[in-house]
Amino acid sequence: xxxxxxxxxxxxxxxxxxxxxxxxxxxxxxxxxxxxxxxxxxxxxxxxxxxxxxxxxxxxxxxxxxxxxxxxxxxxxxxxxxxxxxxxxxxxxxxxxxxxxxxxxxxxxxxxxxxxxxxxxxxxxxxxxxxxxxxxxxxxxxxxxxxxxxxxxxxxxxxxxxxxxxxxxxxxxxxxxxxxxxxxxxxxxxxxxxxxxxxxxxxxxxxxxxxxxxxxxxxxxxxxxxxxxxxxxxxxxxxxxxxxxxxxxxxxxxxxxxxxxxxxxxxxxxxxxxxxxxxxxxxxxx
Amino acid sequence: xxxxxxxxxxxxxxxxxxxxxxxxxxxxxxxxxxxxxxxxxxxxxxxxxxxxxxxxxxxxxxxxxxxxxxxxxxxxxxxxxxxxxxxxxxxxxxxxxxxxxxxxxxxxxxxxxxxxxxxxxxxxxxxxxxxxxxxxxxxxxxxxxxxxxxxxxxxxxxxxxxxxxxxxxxxxxxxxxxxxxxxxxxxxxxxxxxxxxxxxxxxxxxxxxxxxxxxxxxxxxxxxxxxxxxxxxxxxxxxxxxxxxxxxxxxxxxxxxxxxxxxxxxxxxxxxxxxx
Numbered sequence: 001x002x003x004x005x006x007x008x009x010x011x012x013x014x015x016x017x018x019x020x021x022x023x024x025x026x027x028x029x030x031x032x033x034x035x036x037x038x039x040x041x042x043x044x045x046x047x048x049x050x051x052x053x054x055x056x057x058x059x060x061x062x063x064x065x066x067x068x069x070x071x072x073x074x075x076x077x078x079x080x081x082x083x084x085x086x087x088x089x090x091x092x093x094x095x096x097x098x099x100x101x102x103x104x105x106x107x108x109x110x111x112x113x114x115x116x117x118x119x120x121x122x123x124x125x126x127x128x129x130x131x132x133x134x135x136x137x138x139x140x141x142x143x144x145x146x147x148x149x150x151x152x153x154x155x156x157x158x159x160x161x162x163x164x165x166x167x168x169x170x171x172x173x174x175x176x177x178x179x180x181x182x183x184x185x186x187x188x189x190x191x192x193x194x195x196x197x198x199x200x201x202x203x204x205x206x207x208x209x210x211x212x213x214x215x216x217x218x219x220x221x222x223x224x225x226x227x228x229x230x231x232x233x234x235x236x237x238x239x240x241x242x243x244x245x246x247x248x249x250x251x252x253x254x255x256x257x258x259x260x261x262x263x264x265x266x267x268x269x270x271x272x273x274x275x276x277x278x279x280x281x282x283x284x285x286x
Numbered sequence: 287x288x289x290x291x292x293x294x295x296x297x298x299x300x301x302x303x304x305x306x307x308x309x310x311x312x313x314x315x316x317x318x319x320x321x322x323x324x325x326x327x328x329x330x331x332x333x334x335x336x337x338x339x340x341x342x343x344x345x346x347x348x349x350x351x352x353x354x355x356x357x358x359x360x361x362x363x364x365x366x367x368x369x370x371x372x373x374x375x376x377x378x379x380x381x382x383x384x385x386x387x388x389x390x391x392x393x394x395x396x397x398x399x400x401x402x403x404x405x406x407x408x409x410x411x412x413x414x415x416x417x418x419x420x421x422x423x424x425x426x427x428x429x430x431x432x433x434x435x436x437x438x439x440x441x442x443x444x445x446x447x448x449x450x451x452x453x454x455x456x457x458x459x460x461x462x463x464x465x466x467x468x469x470x471x472x473x474x475x476x477x478x479x480x481x482x483x484x485x486x487x488x489x490x491x492x493x494x495x496x497x498x499x500x501x502x503x504x505x506x507x508x509x510x511x512x513x514x515x516x517x518x519x520x521x522x523x524x525x526x527x528x529x530x531x532x533x534x535x536x537x538x539x540x541x542x543x544x545x546x547x548x549x550x551x552x553x554x555x556x557x558x559x560x561x562x
Contacts, residue, residue: 007526009518009555016524028518028555036553040332040340043512045295045380054517059555182299183336183376249295249514 004081006245011070021257024077029108032089034060039189044178049197050246053113053190061093065100083108085116091137098138110147112175112194121147124159131163145169157211167218170207197246200224212238228262236282294321297378308433314357322354326386327409328533332513334378339364342510344405357404384532392477394418397491399425399463399483420446425463429456464490485560489547502536
């Protein structure tokens, strides 16, 4: 799957990524109103990852609904990523995007680039409330995306489960920053941002592992997947599906088909009959 | 895989080596940067005014004795901050990014309007080194807003044709650059048209080239944030201008006819009209 925040701002780009081999595509996070996001610099490329502080730019639920409707009839499975500052915002946006044809909702309550949103995902009661409110308001599956910026990620997954989530996406980016030594100032206009890419992968794997150990809920793994081996690692730790985004920077939108065929070849070589036999397998040997 | 091109993607903070006034509101900022030395004409860099903003700029000089440069018109907050900078002040650079122009050996028509000339000047140098024939149309609103007139006169003297157009007739032909394009296409055959400038101008140039069956390479501009093909803020059709472009060929331009010269995304991703 294409992860949230990457390219999913227009219908033609969502379609292109789907045709590039993604099983489903997640939109950029959509809020109730248009939002320009933070000024540049909004990204910093690092040795083993990427920092971003986009600041949730989006055309708003009404504007984006039109964009989604233009995909009607093309059978592109679109998961709508949503955010808001209050529970009512999430409910409003989920309803509009569900009506516009989204096949599932992913609740972004954990974006580290915007303070109000990032904090929500660190409070299990808030996660439970927002998940329950969204789940009650739509008829499509609801996933809650969790942040690694907490002491106990499994506790957050448990809260999402209590709220009725059909699954959790683990994880969002890790709060981070970069400083320029020549101009002696932070590089990101927002000072702090979220770390993604290979540097995030070991942290994300650990989060998926901890959730799978203690909560019975489907997990979508996300964080630093760059090739099929990374995808298999997430499956082994307990993820039933994986998302990727940052790797497109180096490998383009064709990465999705190469990961899918790589995982298939792995299954054949190891004699597994389906992905299900791999999901969580590492827990049995640990 | 990861880390292969990482030096090019990272921000480098470099001192400005030289500032040149090109026109009333246009300056060229010369700097030294390893990765920019091997840039292709038409590629761009992200230029950071520390503490203010970061904006995309075509390279206007590529490896002239180890120096590179961007040429910037003062139009907003970021460009104003850059215009205040002097020799020794710091700017950040990322890149070069994007696909760049494909050099064609043959009869080349280059049509540049306003600061769009910045991307075409290094291309003209490259084409001459490949022994292509060049006709360069340099357009501007008036004489004091033309940039690179001397540079192009020197470059093309005895080796190519230079046609200058100004909207007010204060220099060269009094007409739009696209009108000059129409006239020259009726006079002579060309194998390719390269264009960079205001989008309505490029749309006109494209239409005229289509009528004559001449392939076009046009340098488009959209709002760039990440510049590495991830954020989608520069979407046009199914393309990301930052990495799939900024140079688009005729086939691609036909496929984005609904948006080219008509609409673009604003910072929030809403569709708005392209500036006239």
